[in-house]
Amino acid sequence: MNRICLLIICLMTLISAKAQYVVVNTWPDHSTFYIMIPRDLLMFAAESGSADYKLSIHLINSQKKTVFQKVLSFTINDWEIQPGELLIIDTDLEAEPGRYKLVTLLRNEKLGDKKENQLIVDVPERTDNRVQPLIIAKRGSRKILVQNYQSLNRDLGQCFLVINTYCLCDSIQILADLDNNPVRRIIPRNMGMEIDIRSLWGLGYISYIELCFFYGMSKTCTGDLLKQKQTWQKQRYGLEDQLLQIKYIASQNEWKTIRAMAKDDQLNAIEYFWLKHDNTPGTSRNEFREYFNERVLKADELFTIHEKMPGWKSDRGRIYIIHGPPDEISEDVFPMGRFPSITWYYYDENGFFYFIDRSGYGNYKLVSMNEED
Numbered sequence: 611m612n613r614i615c616l617l618i619i620c621l622m623t624l625i626s627a628k629a630q631y632v633v634v635n636t637w638p639d640h641s642t643f644y645i646m647i648p649r650d651l652l653m654f655a656a657e658s659g660s661a662d663y664k665l666s667i668h669l670i671n672s673q674k675k676t677v678f679q680k681v682l683s684f685t686i687n688d689w690e691i692q693p694g695e696l697l698i699i700d701t702d703l704e705a706e707p708g709r710y711k712l713v714t715l716l717r718n719e720k721l722g723d724k725k726e727n728q729l730i731v732d733v734p735e736r737t738d739n740r741v742q743p744l745i746i747a748k749r750g751s752r753k754i755l756v757q758n759y760q761s762l763n764r765d766l767g768q769c770f771l772v773i774n775t776y777c778l779c780d781s782i783q784i785l786a787d788l789d790n791n792p793v794r795r796i797i798p799r800n801m802g803m804e805i806d807i808r809s810l811w812g813l814g815y816i817s818y819i820e821l822c823f824f825y826g827m828s829k830t831c832t833g834d835l836l837k838q839k840q841t842w843q844k845q846r847y848g849l850e851d852q853l854l855q856i857k858y859i860a861s862q863n864e865w866k867t868i869r870a871m872a873k874d875d876q877l878n879a880i881e882y883f884w885l886k887h888d889n890t891p892g893t894s895r896n897e898f899r900e901y902f903n904e905r906v907l908k909a910d911e912l913f914t915i916h917e918k919m920p921g922w923k924s925d926r927g928r929i930y931i932i933h934g935p936p937d938e939i940s941e942d943v944f945p946m947g948r949f950p951s952i953t954w955y956y957y958d959e960n961g962f963f964y965f966i967d968r969s970g971y972g973n974y975k976l977v978s979m980n981e982e983d
Contacts, residue, residue: 632712632731640704641733643667645714646755647697653723654688661686662719665699669731670711674874677710678703686752696755698746705733711877727848730877779823779830787818847906849873852880855906855922858931905931915972925976929954929963936963950974 635642645665654661662685669678682699691697712729747754784795822831847855853876857865860883868879888896906922909930913921921927936954943950950967952974965974 632729634731634733636734640702642700642702643712643731645699645701647699647716649691649693649695649697651716651725652686652691652697653718653721655720659688661688661721664717664719666715666717667701668713669703669705670713672709678705684752687750690750690752691754698753698755700753707733707735709733709878711874728877730881779825781824783822783824785818785820785822786816789815790817849876849880851922855902855931856880856883858928859902902931905934908935919973924973926952926954926965926974929976929979933959933963 631646633644633646635644645667652661652663663683665682665684667678667680667682668676671677680701680703682701684699686697710731710733712731714727714729716725716727717723782797784797786793819835820832821835822829853868856868860868864883868876868883871879884896884899885891887898889898890896906927909924909927910921912930913924913927915921915924922931933956937957938955940953940955941951942948943952945951950970952965952967954963954965956962962979963976964978966977967974
């Protein structure tokens with residue numbers, strides 16, 4: 611099986627969304643929408659290990675008018691996308707700068723599974739110079755986002771570095787660490803670049819790569835692209851899930867205000883909630899939101915019992931999201947004459963949480979705590 615890796619660093623505007631999510635790349639005459647689909651949303655036929663999908667796309671402006679619609683068909687094999695990876699479906703369209711609602715319907719043609727999502731997307735101005743890289747790989751015929759950068763490095767000799775940007779910089783500097791030796795290259799500004807890494811540095815193990823963009827006497831750098839955690843990687847949940855997750859940390863007034871809004875307004879209200887709680891306003895990242903999303907995903911990974919009970923909805927998931935990982939865990943999972951139990955201890959908070967599994971299937975319920983209201 612031939613797995614050829616294409617490394618793409620796309621300088622784009624970050625768009626907040628859930629379940630499937632979107633990054634928009636702005637060009638002089640059009641925009642490219644990159645729709646990301648998590649591996650766990652895809653279903654493959656057991657006999658063939660492949661799946662045929664249709665992705666319906668509707669772009670709706672602030673006047674609730676559909677300005678773009680399209681249906682994309684694709685076939686994907688299960689070996690082309692691994693657990694933790696994200697399938698990328700991209701499409702070009704003309705869209706004026708502004709805020710839109712993107713409605714997507716992902717339908718499995720053979721198995722009949724359907725997943726609909728509504729996302730808020732912002733198409734930036736043509737002169738927007740914000741830098742937000744994407745790292746994309748190609749396996750087989752499909753584009754994916756690879757989360758395991760070790761596997762990316764193993765195939766890096768067959769990779770290309772592609773920079774798609776309408777960023778009005780003077781030049782771009784590529785910094786990298788090749789086999790523990792620092793290397794750098796200056797390349798002239800271009801709106802689309804495809805660079806064979808082998809021709810720049812030859813074969814070797816790249817453990818660090820960074821891009822710096824120069825504007826006159828100033829510059830903007832991306833940081834280490836191989837370690838940088840992207841906010842949009844963590845965003846995979848629908849509107850109702852977002853609301854319930856926010857309830858864990860929102861004040862009563864915030865929660866009641868958002869919940870009372872019309873559904874069409876709640877997505878904007880959620881974005882405003884995160885903007886208001888951004889502890890580094892004025893920067894391109896919202897670390898508070900990133901940190902929260904990391905905990906939600908980790909709760910899913912650790913505590914999911916079945917698809918109708920995701921880990922973030924469980925009692926342990928809720929405590930994990932609010933308080934983080936415990937400092938100490940005491941387990942009594944095979945007791946005599948009692949239900950299995952787990953106790954979490956938090957030393958800094960001088961608190962504990964006691965969970966019991968009365969079902970016998972790992973669904974631990976919170977029954978005692980000394981910190982939570």
